[in-house]
Amino acid sequence: MVEGARRTAHFRLVILDGRVYVERYRKSLQTRDEFTLWGILQLVRWYPGKLPDLELMFDCDDRPVIPANRFRRPNSNPPALFRYCSDDWGLDIVFPDWSFWGWAETNIKPWRNASRDIKEGNKKIKWTDRVPYAYWRGNPNVHKKRQDLLRCNVSDHHDWNARLYSQDWKKQARDGYKESNLEDQCTHRYKIYIEGWAWSVSQKYILACDSMTLLVKPVYHEFFTRGMLPFVHYWPIRDDQKCKSLKFAVEWGNNHTSEAQAIGEAGSEYIHEDLKMENVYDYMFHLLNEYAKLLRFKPEIPPNTTELCPEVMACQTGGIWRNLMEESLEKSPKEGAPCTLPPPYDALGLQGFLDKKANLTRQVEMWEHKYWTGFPK
Template sequence: RSYPTTTDEEDPDSNLNATCPEYFRWIHEDLRPWAYTGITLDMVERAKATANFRLVVLNGTAYLEQYQKAFQTRDVFTLWGILQLLRKYPGKLPDLDLMFDCVDWPVIKSIDYGGPNATTPPPLFRYCKDNETLDIVFPDWSFWGWPEIRVKSWVPLLNDLMEGNQRMGWDEREPHAYWKGNPEVAETRQDLLKCNVSDQQDWGARVFAQDWKKESKAGYKTSNLADQCVHRFKIYVEGSAWSVSEKYILACDSVTLLVQPRYFDFFTRSLKPLQHYWPIKPNDKCRSIKHAVDWGNTHQQE
C-alpha cells in the first residue's frame, strides 16, 4: 500500500525540551559490534540462517521477503508496527535492510565472534537477548496486538489497565502476590508453583497454571488483563526466554516482584530495583516472596 512521502503537519510528539527515553542509550550498545566495521550486505545476508523475514525500506516504501512462517502472527504484527511508523513519519525513515527472527530466545552468541580472527556477527533483530548474545532487541509484536489470545494493541490496552487500576486502591487489593501463566515452558515457573498456599504453609503467593486450551474454549473470559489488577503484588518470572507479560505486570500499579531474569527486551534494561520493581531471588523464591509481601503489607505508606 502507498503512504504519503511527506507531511506538512506538525509532529504531535515533537517537543524541543523533551529528552529521549532512558532505554534509547542502549542503542549504541546494541550496535557496538559493528561500530568500527560498519554493516555490509554480506553480514545482513548471513542473518538469513534463522530469520523469519527480511524487511527493506527504500525511498519510504516497505518490501518484505519471508523465509519461514513465524509462530501465530508474530511476524504480521511486527511488520504492522513498521508500517505504522512509515505512516506516522512519512519521508523521514532512512533506507533500511533488516533481518528479523521472531523466536523467543537469542541465537547470536558472543563467544562465536571473539578473538583476533573472528568474523563480524550478522545483525539480527529479535524481541530479547541476554548478556551472552548479540541479537539486536526490537519491540515485540504484542505492542501492536496479539489476536490469538484476545490481547489488544498497547495504547487501548494501557487505557484498560489504567481504568482497572482505578477500580480499587492499593490498600483495598488482595494482600497477596499473584501470578498466572504457563508453567510448562520453564523450570523456574514450575519452581514458582511450590510457593502456592497450602495447608502447611502460606508464602503470601497465589499462583495459577494457565490452561490455554481451556481458556480458548471459554473465549478467554478469565484472561482479561485489566481485570487482574486486584492484588497488591504481582510476580514476573521468565518463560522459555523473556515474557511479553512483563509490561502488563508493570502497568498494573501493583508492586512488581521480579524474579531475577536472564533475558531482557528493549526497555527492561533501564529498570531499577526498589524503584521499578522488588527483586526476588531465583533460587529462594518462596522465602523471598514472603519477605516482600510481609514487608509491603506492614509498610503500606512506603
C-alpha cells in the same frame, strides 16, 4: 553480516524510498511475524518519508542466538539479527515485540488501548484495599522455572504469601477469554513477573498494574527493561529460593505499605508514561536510523519479495486479526519530529548505573537474609 543472519531469520525486511518490502523464509510461531511487519508499517505511516533505506533480518523466536564470545576476534563480523529480546552475552538487536499491535491468540488489544484499559482498571480497587498477597497467572508448562514457582502456592503445609494460577489458553479461547482480561487483574497488592522459555510479553502488563511487581531474577531483557531499578520500579526476587523470597517481599510490603505502594506506582508510571506508543515509535525510528548508518552497501529489492501496504495486509486477514490491525492502524502521521536521541552512556556513567542496580538488589537480599536467619549477611 546481514546475509549471515539468514540462517535463523523468519524474514528479510527492506525499506527503499519509503516503501516496505519483505522476503519470507519460514513461518513464525502464531502471528508474530505478521504483527511485527504490521508494526513496522505503522512506523512508516507515523513518520512518512523519514526512514532511511535499509535492509535487515528478523528472527521471531524467543531466545537470542548471537553469542558475543564467538566474535571476539577483530573483523569476526557477527550476524546482524533483530529479535524481541537478548541477554548480557548476546549481540541480537532488540526490537519491540508484536504484541504492541495486538496479540490475537490471547485476545490482547494493541498496547495503546490495553494500557488505557489497565489504567482504568487500576482505579477499581485502591492499593490499600487490594488482596495482600502476591498474584501470578500464566502458563507454567513453558519452562521449569515456572513449574518451580508453583511450589510456592498456598497449601495445607505452607503459606508463602503467594496466590498462583495456571492459565490454559485453549480453555480460555473456548470460554471467550472471560478470565484473562488484563484490566481485571489489578486486584492484589503484589504481582509476580517470571520469565518463561525466554522473556515474556507479560512484563509490561504486570508492571502497569500499580501493584508492586515482584520480579524473579531475569536472564533476558527486552528493549525497555534495562532502565528500571530494583526498589524503585520493582522488588527483586531470588531465582534460587523463590518461595522464601516471595514470602519476605510480601511481609515487608505489608509492614511498609507506603513504600510498597510507591514502588508499585513508580513501576506503573514508568510503563504508562515512558512506554507510550509515541515513545515506542521513537525507539524504533532511532534504532533503524542508527542501524542504517552502519550499512556499507545500498539496499536493493531482493527476488521473491512482496511489497507491504496496510490496506492489503488488513484485507488478507479476518476475524480478530483484522480487528486488531484496524485498531492499531495509525491513521495520520505524527505532528513534529521524533524525539532527540540522547547521547550514549560513557563507560564511567554506565558502570555507575549498573553498580547502583547491583547495590540496590544486594540491599534487598541482605534484608531478606536477616529476616530468615536473624543475622546480618
